[in-house]
Amino acid sequence: MIRLTFIAVRGTSSRGAFEGRLELGDGVQVISAQNSYGKSLAAKAVAWCLGVEVMFGVPANDPAFFPDAVCEELDFPDAAGAQVLSSECSIGLLHSDGRSLVLTRAIVGGDQTQIEVLENQENEESPHKSILQTRHRSMQDKTGGFQHFFFEWMGWPRTKVLTFRGDSSELYLENVAPSFYIEQKEGWTALQALQVSRYSQLQIREIATEYLLGALDQIALRVSEQEGFQQRALLKEAADEITNRVNGLINVRGWKLSWSSHGSIASIAKRWHEGSLLGLLKTQANVDLETRISTLTTRIETLRRALTTDPIDPADLSSMAAVSQQAIELKNERHRLNVELNSLKIQYGQASELGASLDARIQSAADVLRLKSTGVGRLDHIECPTCHRDLDPSTFSLSKQSAEEIEAHIEGLKRDRALIRSNGAQISAAMAAQAGSISVIDEKLKEAESTLTSVSDSIGTVREQLTRRAADLSAAEREQDRAVGIRREIGQLQVEIDGWIKRADALESTNAAHTDIARRRAELQEALARYVRELGHSAITSDNIDKLRLDDDYVPYLGVRRLHALGSASDQSRLIAAYSLALADASKSLGGLHPGFVLLDEPLQQNPDNEHRELLFSSLTSELSTIRFQLVIFTWLPKTDIARLQEAGIQVHNPSGRHFLKLLSVPPALMVEETSDINSLQGESSEPESPSPLLNTGPDDENSGIEETEPPLDDERG
Amino acid sequence: MSSPTSIQQLAALLQDYAKPVIRPQRLALSPIYDLDYRMAVAALAFAIHSTKTTDGERRIDTSRLKLLQFVAQRPALLPAMGQWATSKKTSPLLRGSSQRLRRGYMGDSTYDQVIEYMVACGIVRRESQYLALDRNGSYIDSINVASGKEGMFVQERFVLEELLRVRVTVAMLEGQ
Numbered sequence: 001m002i003r004l005t006f007i008a009v010r011g012t013s014s015r016g017a018f019e020g021r022l023e024l025g026d027g028v029q030v031i032s033a034q035n036s037y038g039k040s041l042a043a044k045a046v047a048w049c050l051g052v053e054v055m056f057g058v059p060a061n062d063p064a065f066f067p068d069a070v071c072e073e074l075d076f077p078d079a080a081g082a083q084v085l086s087s088e089c090s091i092g093l094l095h096s097d098g099r100s101l102v103l104t105r106a107i108v109g110g111d112q113t114q115i116e117v118l119e120n121q122e123n124e125e126s127p128h129k130s131i132l133q134t135r136h137r138s139m140q141d142k143t144g145g146f147q148h149f150f151f152e153w154m155g156w157p158r159t160k161v162l163t164f165r166g167d168s169s170e171l172y173l174e175n176v177a178p179s180f181y182i183e184q185k186e187g188w189t190a191l192q193a194l195q196v197s198r199y200s201q202l203q204i205r206e207i208a209t210e211y212l213l214g215a216l217d218q219i220a221l222r223v224s225e226q227e228g229f230q231q232r233a234l235l236k237e238a239a240d241e242i243t244n245r246v247n248g249l250i251n252v253r254g255w256k257l258s259w260s261s262h263g264s265i266a267s268i269a270k271r272w273h274e275g276s277l278l279g280l281l282k283t284q285a286n287v288d289l290e291t292r293i294s295t296l297t298t299r300i301e302t303l304r305r306a307l308t309t310d311p312i313d314p315a316d317l318s319s320m321a322a323v324s325q326q327a328i329e330l331k332n333e334r335h336r337l338n339v340e341l342n343s344l345k346i347q348y349g350q351a352s353e354l355g356a357s358l359d360a361r362i363q364s365a366a367d368v369l370r371l372k373s374t375g376v377g378r379l380d381h382i383e384c385p386t387c388h389r390d391l392d393p394s395t396f397s398l399s400k401q402s403a404e405e406i407e408a409h410i411e412g413l414k415r416d417r418a419l420i421r422s423n424g425a426q427i428s429a430a431m432a433a434q435a436g437s438i439s440v441i442d443e444k445l446k447e448a449e450s451t452l453t454s455v456s457d458s459i460g461t462v463r464e465q466l467t468r469r470a471a472d473l474s475a476a477e478r479e480q481d482r483a484v485g486i487r488r489e490i491g492q493l494q495v496e497i498d499g500w501i502k503r504a505d506a507l508e509s510t511n512a513a514h515t516d517i518a519r520r521r522a523e524l525q526e527a528l529a530r531y532v533r534e535l536g537h538s539a540i541t542s543d544n545i546d547k548l549r550l551d552d553d554y555v556p557y558l559g560v561r562r563l564h565a566l567g568s569a570s571d572q573s574r575l576i577a578a579y580s581l582a583l584a585d586a587s588k589s590l591g592g593l594h595p596g597f598v599l600l601d602e603p604l605q606q607n608p609d610n611e612h613r614e615l616l617f618s619s620l621t622s623e624l625s626t627i628r629f630q631l632v633i634f635t636w637l638p639k640t641d642i643a644r645l646q647e648a649g650i651q652v653h654n655p656s657g658r659h660f661l662k663l664l665s666v667p668p669a670l671m672v673e674e675t676s677d678i679n680s681l682q683g684e685s686s687e688p689e690s691p692s693p694l695l696n697t698g699p700d701d702e703n704s705g706i707e708e709t710e711p712p713l714d715d716e717r718g
Numbered sequence: 719m720s721s722p723t724s725i726q727q728l729a730a731l732l733q734d735y736a737k738p739v740i741r742p743q744r745l746a747l748s749p750i751y752d753l754d755y756r757m758a759v760a761a762l763a764f765a766i767h768s769t770k771t772t773d774g775e776r777r778i779d780t781s782r783l784k785l786l787q788f789v790a791q792r793p794a795l796l797p798a799m800g801q802w803a804t805s806k807k808t809s810p811l812l813r814g815s816s817q818r819l820r821r822g823y824m825g826d827s828t829y830d831q832v833i834e835y836m837v838a839c840g841i842v843r844r845e846s847q848y849l850a851l852d853r854n855g856s857y858i859d860s861i862n863v864a865s866g867k868e869g870m871f872v873q874e875r876f877v878l879e880e881l882l883r884v885r886v887t888v889a890m891l892e893g894q
Contacts, residue, residue, distance in 0.1 A: 353794065356794070357793075357794050360793050360794070360873050361748070361750075363872070363873055364749060364750075364755070364791070364871070364873065364874070365748075365749045367865075367870040367871050367872075368749040368752055368754060368755045368758075370868070370870055371754055371755070371758060371870065372754060374868070384838060391835070391838055391839060393753050393835060396831045396832075396834050396835045396838070397831050398753045398756075398828070398831050398832065398835055399747075399751065399752070399753060400752060400753045400754060401746070401747060401749060401751075401752045405746045405747065406746070406749055406752070408745075408746040409746035409747065409748060409749065412741070412746065
């Protein structure tokens, strides 16, 4: 874990150099100063130096969220309206293992896409300096990316997350910062109010919480489930595509087979598991392709023998009649099928018309319901112009329906519509099958007519028989070719179906992993109960504290109601503060990945009354005095309160002067062109060796690690 | 003793196991019989199809209103209405859907009751064969404006506006 050691802002103005600096220690650090002192400036300097400014809704590397004081004009007691020529800020971070960092970033007049990093190892005398990038690919750039460096320095593993677009992304510092950095305005409106949503990361709030709790296996499981959802969508699409091809192949032959991609992946897989396409064709459509092919093979052999070697009876006159009869039967069959198809078309048209009519009736009924609920055009009081009695519609044999009756009627109409739509879909499928049957009959009829023409052109009974046998042989061979072709296509489809089932089975068998998230959630829940009670949330009492729980999304509930919705309006900020502290506390207990400091900017501004200030005092002097992480609170307290806190051992910074930034009598370090003592920024004394970051920003520095990269993307870090 | 019929067998089965279920949606009447709906549609028909007299008063032939509101409640009849209007009255086409249309609208007694009610309410008043706005005539404009603004009765309005292009003859109003 780390803690903040100092926050500094400095620069040059038209009236000279200026600087402001806050030294911070362990545990609770209260910075008490009056309004417009510059507390928020100091708080924002922390976010800027960590490169998480996007959580304020500004584009990356845009310092627009800073007050004008450091960007444009400063009012010093003796020098009002001083123009800011350049400014920068620094923070110091101290790791529990002894390593430390000083992060410095220009606000005005320098390269805002760079952060100067001074890294001090525990056993090294001189710090290692590098210039890192906060712009595009800050996480991916192994040599010059600030986030890549910072995650490595912190020992934080990089974590894959998914986006709404279906591609993968990562968890960034600005995703976890809203849980420990509570900004003065928006930060107190909701839990993780400053969470960055424009990166389109899925379930990023839950993932950020799990990351701070150290529940990396839970994040991996969550991401795996998300991938599962995406894979399910892809599988569903594939199932629809396979179904369309199966139905296309089956319908064109006029076979009736129940093959659909309705339902969940599991139910489709179960259904498709139950039998192969060839098996279903046999049982449902009574089509046995194997038997048919083997029968055709036998028939072809018989016909070939009959054509080539079998004797021919010259007295046999039946060929012409048989061929003619076959053509007539096929025509009759086609006529019958056409009549049925026409009947189906009429039924389909009527079902469509009925469906459209039902749509219109549902729409009208919904409008009447709105008419009744909104009271549009309603006549409030109607009386007879002659007798002045109220007019009763029943006198005119008319009635008014209640909203409930109309709702019931709409429900009935919707059921009817669903039935009609289902009926229409069935008719449509039957039409497709019927059209397929007609197409098959048409082919056969064409062959039969061709045979009839050939036989009738033949002279003599022998030639008639030979022609008929030759035509029959040719037809049988074509039929066999078609059957073999269909079997091959069905075989290919079956391979795809089997592959689909295998993928579906594999998908269903994942997600069975178990994590220790229940333990981590329980730890957070226990800590939250402690802090929320300590900070005096009015909805929490000793009787109901055991009903406080966190749901799967880490949203606090009291019984069945969200805690957010309970208590007074001012309890909102107490809940947010308690949640942030509980997260740091639980992370510490669990060995999680919380950075180790919580920054609360103006917690009392939300509840400025005495009662709530007293609650905070009692918390600071009891529960919070023993916290195992750093808590930095920016606020304003009267002198009596400051004295009380100091008596209780709380470190209260009560800086003198009206403003955080002060004009320096001598030019500050960064004004000196030759040298500047960077170590002095860390509150340590050592030999000057590094030039000012504003005067020496990078590319020439051998430790800069800068690579020319693409311009920054606003939508997401790389 | 003769063997039980299928109905008797079914009755015996249901006696032990059947559980009656009441579906209120099957008992609820269609809003087409609702007074508010009928008044709203009649008001829209009046607002869209009424004409101004020389003294600036808006009015509509009561038979025309009866036909218009009847078709507005049944958008599926719109094509038949067009056919009817463009066909000669002796045409065999009249024996199709337009015949049903005529029979339906002529027998729409609910309309007569709704108009009686609207007259009693002072929304419209009778002037010979016409209906004109009465002291509470603002109801018609309020329904027309509010439904347009709220996107209500879109279909009914569409049909009524389409009917502006259909030439409704006296013969049609007489059901011929």
